[in-house]
Amino acid sequence: MKKIQVLVVDDSAVVRQVLSALLNGAPGIEVLHAVADPLLAMERMRLSWPDVVVLDIEMPRMDGLTFLRKIMADKPVPVVICSSMTADSTQLSVEALSAGAVAVINRPRLNVREYLHGHAEELIAAVRMAAGSTPKAAIAPAAKAARPAKPAPAGGTRKYGPLPPAPEKFTADAILPAAAGAVSVRTEPLVAIGTSTGGTQALEELLAALPAHAPGIVIVQHMPEKFTAAFAARLDSLCAITVKEAESNxxxxxxxxxxxPGGKHMLLRRNGNQYYVDVIDGPLVNRHRPSVDVLFRSVAKCAxxxxxxVIMTGMGDDGAAGMLEMRKAGARTVAQDEKSCVVYGMPMEAVKxxxxxxxxxxGAIDREIMAQRGGA
Structure with missing residues (x-):
């Protein structure tokens, strides 16, 4: 069986050495080249095109984001971002996901060798996942008319502490019980979206297509902690609707x-005819926090x-069981088709x-969302 051919692009000699050793030591993976900057990477890619690129963001001569946009425009290839955890690189990593990168792995500036060895399994899994994905070239959002000033966000806190990983695969039962029966109260329509790999780019395209009077939307996007605030801010700057990282109440x-928020579960709650969200701690569900299954179950229970x-591009099966609960509770359910997915995992499992x-x-999901409101 052909090995996954990887190109490592990083200006740190230590990182290139460690990544090459870890990836070459993994069955079915081979590092073709490990180079110090994107210009050298382009020279190597003319000789042999890799299956996956592992890319740093901050580099000399050409930054990783510029390089990513160039190869995505010329010939899309799966890209895993492996970059230092700083405020600037977090923002750049979010932009990279929107430009077509399929995964982000954070690393510290200090003790990087020990960190990468300790997270080797995560890195190898990301490369394998990327190799099975179909990256999409970024679509520039259309220009939009000016919109009125947005109301100030509700109060709350965004300073959440890290939680230890769960040793087993929990279901949504670990967070809340299943719905006891159908919901009879009629309220404003709403939309619940779950997505993972490829979802940052897909959500950007979808939400930018919605008008300002679109139904209220709750979203779980599998994304590292601290990334979701920057991601929401980016979407908010591009969309007619308001987009924000959720806070309790x-x-x-x-x-x-x-x-x-990354690292937290989000649940929908109804009070009379109004809906609110709760942002809570809890174990990983389907190995994710936030979990789509948790959100979807809460929506089935109260809406x-x-x-x-709506279930969109992503690896794994998070959201499939929750979507079935939504359907049984009377909700309409929509899945993104295989051709437009970066990874047809989560939608496929829900269909199955x-x-x-x-x-x-x-490109048709926005019409399904507006149909929920009864018109365009």
Whole structure:
């Protein structure tokens, strides 16, 4: 069987050495070249095109983001970002995900050798996942008309401490019980979206296509802690709707999308005819926190037929069981089609489970969302 051919691009000799040793030591993976900057990388890529690129962001001569955009425009290739954890690099990494990178792995500036050895399994898994993905060239959002000033965000805190990893694969039962019955109360329509690998780029395209009067939206995007605030801010700058990282007691309303913070679960809660979100600690569910299954179950419990469930590009099965619960509670359910997914994992699992009413391409999901509101 052909090995996964990897190109490592990093200006640190230590990082190049460690990444090469770890990846070459993994079955089925081979490092073709390890180079110090993107200009050298382009020379090597003319000779042999890699299956995956492991890329730093901050480098001399050409930064990683410029390089990523160039190869995505010329000939898309799966890219895993492996970069230092700083405020600037976090913002740049979010931009890289929007430009087509399929995964981000943070690393510290100090003790990097020990850190990479300690996270070798995560790195190798990211490369294997990337090799099975279909990267998409970024689509520049259309220019939009000026919009009125947005209301100030609700109060709350965004300073969440890290949680230890769970040793086993929990279901949503670890966070909240399943719905006891159908929801009979009619409320404003809402949309719940779950996505993972490739989702940053897909969400950007989807949310930028929505008008300001779109239904309220709650979103779980699998993303590292501290990245979601920067990601939400980026989307907010591009979209007619308001997009923000969710905080407990945020009220969902038309024209607002709330993104679950990395490292926290987000649940929907109803009070009368109004919806709010709770942002909580808890174990990993389907090895994720936030988990799509947790969000979808909470939506099934308190919104039922008032909701539309959307499951998009991503690896694994998080969200499939929760979407089935939403469908049984009367919600409409939609899955992104295989052709437009970077990784057709989460939608495929939901389809296999019988949780999906309709399969549509990414470019048609905005119409499904507006149909939930009863018009465009």
């Amino acid at each position: 945020d009220q969902l309303r038309p024209g607002l999308a709330l993104i679950a 039922g037929a008032n909701a539309l469930g 489970l019988g949780a999906v009413d309709k399969i549509v391409p990414l």
